[in-house]
Amino acid sequence: MVKRHVVRELTGPTCLSPEKGQRVFRVVEADVAAGNVVELDFTGVDLFATPFFNLSIGQLLRDLDPAYLRGRLRVVNLNEVGQDTYSRAWDNAVHHYHRGAPPG
Amino acid sequence: MIPGYVVCAEMCGQVIAALLAQQADRRQRTVQFDMVRARDISPAAIAVICGLGRLAEGTDARVAFRWPQESSRARWAVEQTGLTARFGGAARARSGEYLPLREDGAEDEDALVRYLMEDWMGAGWTRMSANLKAAILSRTYEIYSNAFTHAGSRIGVYSCGRRLPNEHRLSLTVVDFGAGIPFRVRQFLRRPDLSSMDALEWAFAEGHTTWPLWPRGIGLALLRDFVRSNRGTAIVMSHDGLAWVGSVGAASRFGSRPGYGALPASSPPFRGTVVTLDFNCDDLSPLRRRRTQPSPRGGGRGGGPLGW
Numbered sequence: 001m002v003k004r005h006v007v008r009e010l011t012g013p014t015c016l017s018p019e020k021g022q023r024v025f026r027v028v029e030a031d032v033a034a035g036n037v038v039e040l041d042f043t044g045v046d047l048f049a050t051p052f053f054n055l056s057i058g059q060l061l062r063d064l065d066p067a068y069l070r071g072r073l074r075v076v077n078l079n080e081v082g083q084d085t086y087s088r089a090w091d092n093a094v095h096h097y098h099r100g101a102p103p104g
Numbered sequence: 105m106i107p108g109y110v111v112c113a114e115m116c117g118q119v120i121a122a123l124l125a126q127q128a129d130r131r132q133r134t135v136q137f138d139m140v141r142a143r144d145i146s147p148a149a150i151a152v153i154c155g156l157g158r159l160a161e162g163t164d165a166r167v168a169f170r171w172p173q174e175s176s177r178a179r180w181a182v183e184q185t186g187l188t189a190r191f192g193g194a195a196r197a198r199s200g201e202y203l204p205l206r207e208d209g210a211e212d213e214d215a216l217v218r219y220l221m222e223d224w225m226g227a228g229w230t231r232m233s234a235n236l237k238a239a240i241l242s243r244t245y246e247i248y249s250n251a252f253t254h255a256g257s258r259i260g261v262y263s264c265g266r267r268l269p270n271e272h273r274l275s276l277t278v279v280d281f282g283a284g285i286p287f288r289v290r291q292f293l294r295r296p297d298l299s300s301m302d303a304l305e306w307a308f309a310e311g312h313t314t315w316p317l318w319p320r321g322i323g324l325a326l327l328r329d330f331v332r333s334n335r336g337t338a339i340v341m342s343h344d345g346l347a348w349v350g351s352v353g354a355a356s357r358f359g360s361r362p363g364y365g366a367l368p369a370s371s372p373p374f375r376g377t378v379v380t381l382d383f384n385c386d387d388l389s390p391l392r393r394r395r396t397q398p399s400p401r402g403g404g405r406g407g408g409p410l411g412w
Binding site: 017050 | 214238246
């Protein structure tokens with residue numbers, strides 16, 4: 001089952017702080033644990049910083065294999081800044097929790 | 105910029121020495137900031153003075169100011185930023201190139217974004233794409249996040265800046281009075297002998313973090329990359345270490361590679377961290393675009409996705 005979340009409804013138009021990252025993490029973690037595929041739709045979000053992604057998604061990699069999580073998580077409609085920030089945060093989290101593993 | 109940082113470090117050393125003396129002999133001290141002879145004062149110095157004023161107030165010292173002379177640039181700066189208004193002087197003058205001074209005790213994302221969007225960037229004075237605007241705001245927030253998460257500044261985080269419309273530039277300084285990057289790195293690596301310069305170089309490397317709880321350590325690297333592509337400047341002073349990247353002033357000596365150094369041996373260390381960012385903020389003006397865009401076949405590094 002695919003669970004779709006409009007991130008703006010959880011965070012407002014900016015995704016910068018660890019606090020907002022934690023808010024999204026709670027939602028995603030529960031859905032992934034229930035065996036769902038999660039789609040995070042970032043339509044309407046303009047600003048992105050790494051603390052947000054470190055908490056919302058990076059943290060998930062503590063217990064999950066990067067390839068498994070890639071199959072369970074769809075991140076859509078990021079703007080250019082968001083895509084760049086997300087990619088770097090993802091690679092960093094993979095390196096942090098799974099040193100030597102491919103980025104997934 | 106670097107000489108200005110030395111002055112900030114010296115001022116910080118003098119105020120802390122006075123407060124320690126007060127603690128030792130238990131007599132109330134007056135800490136006076138004498139700016140009468142100042143001709144110009146940078147936003148960085150204003151943020152530092154405000155923080156030191158609050159630090160002194162927190163120890164029951166009396167804080168006094170001798171403001172710069174009327175009609176000097178320094179006077180405009182202290183009035184437009186609201187430094188005077190915060191310490192019993194003239195009300196804030198609302199127009200001008202300086203931003204209102206900001207004091208934060210805790211991270212409040214929405215309030216900081218409002219400040220950066222409305223007071224710093226404003227509207228109508230530059231031709232900036234939505235993409236550049238998002239990149240500047242997003243990368244600047246990394247500095248705030250580092251200050252709130254890592255510094256442990258008991259008196260908060262201070263920021264101040266200015267718009268330079270004729271040069272199409274924005275600058276912002278963020279100051280904390282916490283442990284400083286070199287201290288955190290030495291503690292984390294268990295290398296008390298590590299120089300501040302080496303500690304800053306370590307901190308700028310992608311993926312390096314002293315934070316134990318979750319992955320961090322790419323904020324400074326992202327900022328560094330953006331500053332390069334934007335042809336801006338970032339200068340960091342933390343304790344006695346300095347780091348800079350960019351194309352303006354002292355930073356230009358190092359081109360696109362970050363440079364690392366130390367305050368002069370005669371200068372006391374700064375008890376905290378000062379980060380000054382300077383960005384180009386006009387990527388839509390045809391004249392400027394012609395001058396700065398890489399050729400269609402060139403694919404030069406200056407034309408990165410978040411840059412010009």
